[in-house]
Amino acid sequence: MIVGLLSHRYKHSVPLPIWYGLGCLLMAIGCAMLLVPSAIALYFVCGICGIAYGMFWTLNPTLAAEISGLKNLGTNYAFLR
Numbered sequence: 001m002i003v004g005l006l007s008h009r010y011k012h013s014v015p016l017p018i019w020y021g022l023g024c025l026l027m028a029i030g031c032a033m034l035l036v037p038s039a040i041a042l043y044f045v046c047g048i049c050g051i052a053y054g055m056f057w058t059l060n061p062t063l064a065a066e067i068s069g070l071k072n073l074g075t076n077y078a079f080l081r
Contacts, residue, residue: 004058023055
């Protein structure tokens, strides 16, 4: 939820696709860390991928509203899920 608040606060200086790109980068780092054969690395992978998934979860309604407007928000948000 922190990312949703940050994206709303800095919406004029940092566009929404940049926040999505950051989420994708975190998810890629988490997936790359799966190559490390260690149980401790698995805990970090779970944390990093959880943060990235939370970013996507909080940014999806904003993205749907930004792309389609508020008139078709429900339909397009259901499509994105």
